[in-house]
Amino acid sequence: MAQLSDDCFAFGGPLMSVDDAVGLIAARVTPVQEIETVDLKNADGRVLAAAIAAPLPLPPFTNSAVDGYAVRSSDLSGGTEQRLAVAGRIQAGASAYAPVEVGHAVRIFTGAPMPEGADTVFMQEDVQLDEAGRVMLPPGLKAGANVRPAGEDIAAGTLALQAGQRLRPQHVALAAAFGLTQLEVRRRIRVAVFSTGNELVSPGAFRAAAQLFDSNRFMLMAMLRRLGCEVSDLGILPDDRASLSSALKQVAGAHDLVLTSGGVSTGEEDHVKAGVESVGRLVLWRMAIKPGRPVAMGIIDGTPLIGLPGNPVASFVTFVHVVRPTVLALAGALQEAPVPLPVRAAFAYRKKTGRREYVRVSLRKAADGALEAIKFPREGAGLLSSLVDTDGLVELGEELTQIEPGASVGFLGYASLMS
Known part of the structure; x- marks a missing residue:
């Protein structure tokens, strides 16, 4: 589990800006250290533990970018049509068995290796064959056209994927192109989630006239899972200091983060602050943000706790700006601030x-x-x-x-x- 000091989030000002909050989190949260090896097909969404240098160039060999005819540019005269005999045919996946001879063209297909000596490809749509089977090449094509050189995309040995990269399908595709079958990733972050308030009941339970179905907990759990977290649902805890303290103490050691919704204001029945202070240390953040000013953060046995407001929109907004960067920092992921x-x-x-x-x-x-x-x-x-x-x-x-x-x-x- 992540182990933080009790004062690592200490802040003396009356209101903390959003940027200060994110900067404090990024600087002081230590990522989880456990590493797992996952199959490539299960790597999407995981956080890469170590950088990957390209083990081979991409593409690994020089090949044709189109279906057409491979030629030697030295055989072309700039302003007139050329007619070259067609000698050979190379399909994708086949080897270029012989060099292209002077004054000849080779029929070639997309992805097929370029024959030795050839450096230019005419698209099949731009040429015709005459009665003798020679290919008629129009003037004006530049040398090197329609050819993909080896290493054009990525040179061998260059940094291809950074440590901390949250893997998306395109990153998985790149790893596959290198021939990799497994990747080393950091383990998933474990987050315990609960709501507080006697006014709340879970969906499906009996709801009294003065009660509400708990929506925040399900929203927060869904957002955490989108970030790749393992989520423990602790349900709804009553407005009771002793119950809150006991539950917090019990779950803190088995999780990397504890996330609450509700009970972080300054009202008489908002017990999260007192409950946390009885088993750890809580620095109440009054963030300069609307909606969502009352946000609490603390430490219980080295595990960070974040308390979000009870109003759903405030809970959503503060999740995005406080919880998301905390989860990314704990996961060892590169911080990726959304760009407006x-x-x-x-x-x-x-x-x-x-x-x-x-x-x-x-x-x-x-x-x-x-x-x-x-x-x-x-x-x-x-x-x-x-x-x-x-x-x-x-x-x-x-x-x-x-x-x-x-x-x-x-x-x-x-x-x-x-x-």
């Missing part, structure tokens, strides 16, 4: 300085072809429909105080925030 897409605002908005805000929006294409962001018509961090019926978030930086229609704003799609 510039779009045009189709709304007006006012905000305070010194706080980063995230506005839920839908995208539409305007009459002039530009992408416009349409603000969800209602406010409120408890509106799940505002996450379901929109496409993502517009990020408004700390220095901004207002947005007018037509202004350029940064859009973060939900897909980029949950991958």
Whole structure:
């Protein structure tokens, strides 16, 4: 398990900026050290433990990029049509059995190795055969056209995949192209998740008139699994300090991260803060972010704990900006901050300085072809429909105080925030 000091997240300021929070996490969280070997077909989504240098060049041999006729460029005269006898035929997967002779062409197919001496390929669509079976080559083709040299993509010995790379299908494809069958990856992060509150019941359970079905826990578990975590569902813990303390103490040693939802505000019935402090150390972060200011982070027996707000939109936003970078740091993954897409605002908005805000929006294409962001018509961090019926978030930086229609704003799609 990750072992952190009790004061590693200590912060003296009244409000922590989003950038400060991410920087603190990246600098002070130690990745898990256990390494696993996985088959290539199971490598998608895992974090590569060691860098991979190209064991061979890609492509490994010089080959034709098209179906056509391979020739020696020295046989071509710049301004007139050439007619060359066709001597030989090379299919993909076959060896180039003989050099191409002076004044001759070789029929060749995409991916087939270039015969010795040939350095240019005419596409079959651009040529014709005469009655004698000679290929008629039009003028103007540059030497080297339609040929893929060995190592054109990646030279042997160069860095191909970095340690900490979260493997995606294209990375798996590259490893396969090198002939690798297994990869060394860091083990999956183990996260315990629970909600707090007597007002919550799990879906399928009896719900009293004054209770709500717990939605946050299922949202958070789904987001964690998208990050490749192993998730333990601890259910709903009651608003009781002793129960919270006991549960936290029990699960901390068996997990790399403990994640809670609800109970981190300053109300009389918000017991997470006191529960954590009775078995570990908690530094309550009041982040300069909206929605989601009340965020708690602490250490229990060396295991980090993050407490997210109970309102679902606030929980979603703070997961993206606090939990996601923490999980990536624990997994030894390279930090990949989502890059906002510039779009045009189709709304007006006012905000305070010194706080980063995230506005839920839908995208539409305007009459002039530009992408416009349409603000969800209602406010409120408890509106799940505002996450379901929109496409993502517009990020408004700390220095901004207002947005007018037509202004350029940064859009973060939900897909980029949950991958």
